[in-house]
Amino acid sequence: MMDESNPYLPYIVKIEDTWYETPGDRAIKTFKVNFTDEKVWDTWSHRPGQCAMVGRLGVGESMFCISSSPTERGYLRFSVLRMGKVTSALHELEAGDSMTVRGPVGNSFPLEEWEGKNIITVGGGIGQAPLRPVINYIRANRDKYADLKVIYGARTMVDHCFKGEFDEYNQEGTACHLSIDVDEEQWPHFVGFVPNLLMEVAPSPESAIAVTCGPPVMIKFVIQNLEKLGFAPEQIYTTLEERMKCGIGKCGRCNVGHLYVCKDGPVFSYASLKDIPEAFA
């Protein structure tokens, strides 16, 4: 866990492996890392949905979700979309290089509460990163949950993260519904935006929980469509993101209304957000 005497001090981690999930200007690179001090594992525990400040000394740190499930032991994974100063500096790193990790921080998906239910994940682009630990947690505890459906869209055929895992999902009986925004040759799946794909799949709200992560505009329309399908606000979960510096509820900037996304979030039920207009600002 976080150094309790000083929560601003990061752990040093070594990159064991790294690869690109998607190409291009906004490439997504996954880092599989391990603590240089193996003793950290004695006290480290995280839950699906939790985050960490990941950084590079000399550049800075930013908040990322831990995209590995706690059921994957001995390493942590982060999937980073290249966008600004810190993410560009992280993308320069290769296996053997050091990074910093400060965490875990934030709350998590209430997976115990969801036991026995049908789970539907609805992701868009890099938004699949916080959903991956949910999916893998359920896969590792398969008998505790009913049906698992994965709904996931990206802009083009090459823009889906974790492509190599979709076949495994299907083989295990987890339906994996994919989409791209604009049609391409040889694309066998749905064409259109994620909220439309959701209506095409039309999951039943009966004993179900829907979890959606992605760009804010996608989340907005996914929630609207989930409500059309009969999902109550208590059955809908999402994650929020805001600019962050400290990750521990001190530096101020990530608030939406009275909630600090870094500490009260990043996981929220729609029931807890629907009366906070700033949540979707």
Place this chain on the structure above:
Amino acid sequence: MAEHKFAKEKLGDLVSGLSGYRVFAPTAIGDVVRFAEVTDPAQVTLDYVNSNVPPKELMFPETETLFRYRLGQDEIDAAVPSADDKRVILGIRPCDSQAYSIVERLYSWDFNDPYFLNRLGGTTLVGLACADPCANCFCPSVGGGPASEEYLDAIMYDLGDTYYLKTITDKGDEVAKALSGVLEAAGGGEKKAAEKQAGDALSKIQRSIDTAGIPEKLPSLYDHPFWEQFSDRCLGCGICTYLCPTCHCFDIQDECEAFDARRARMWDTCMFAEYSLHTSGHNPRPTRKERTRNRISHKYSYFPEKFEVIACVGCGRCINYCPVNIDILDILEKSKEAEAKEAKTA
């Protein structure tokens, strides 16, 4: 609790008598009064209304090092202030010490901030009661008062040619013990004079706000146009937040000089666009309207919702120093009017 006094000309002896402590006190640099570490008693000025810069900087410096490292190496050297570093803040106003107690709630919320808390823990607060509040002081409206003792270890009253010094906590008594050569026992006369001064000071406060209902009702005005009456003239300079004793937001940056590097935090302000700007270019608070709304709502609604106390001590600095006369009390009064109107039409 004990009552003491000392002659005004003994102020220098008092400062030098605190040899086991680092002493911080208001000092004048031209017209600007700011707290600083005192090495020469002549630097101290206790003849002031309130410092231009609040003493929050003594717990939460404008820029401070979190840790140091060498580029290319993986060793981190924490730069945490020691809790054993004993300090006295002499002459702090009751409002500014109340502000420490407000920020402390956030800085000890689940994760302890050792930088702020170690400094606060090692510090004895010897306050100075206000005899002449400023034109925009409104401390009684937000739980304080010109001679409020609640957040102090000891309090001094300026009684003309003597100071009356009353200790409040054990820490305050310890400081008085160190000053046994300077302090004399005070009698009923000084106590009476101090009480009279406190009463007079309270009656001199000209501004007030009834805060009842504000924390609960402010969120309902999220989309109300009344915010624009104020944000339209805001320049976005951020002085209201920099000089606010309860504003505690910070940025964190890595800074390098050759291979010597540090991670530092520095005061930041919600009145700047960059504060909430996402890397994607999206900004959840794109204009000064959203930023003004957040500043006021944070102090008077979001913070009390979480920490059960309004994050404002009524020091008046944000009113006094705003270059375009934006007045937090006007905003709050207008919010109450707007809310009452909404409630009537609803």
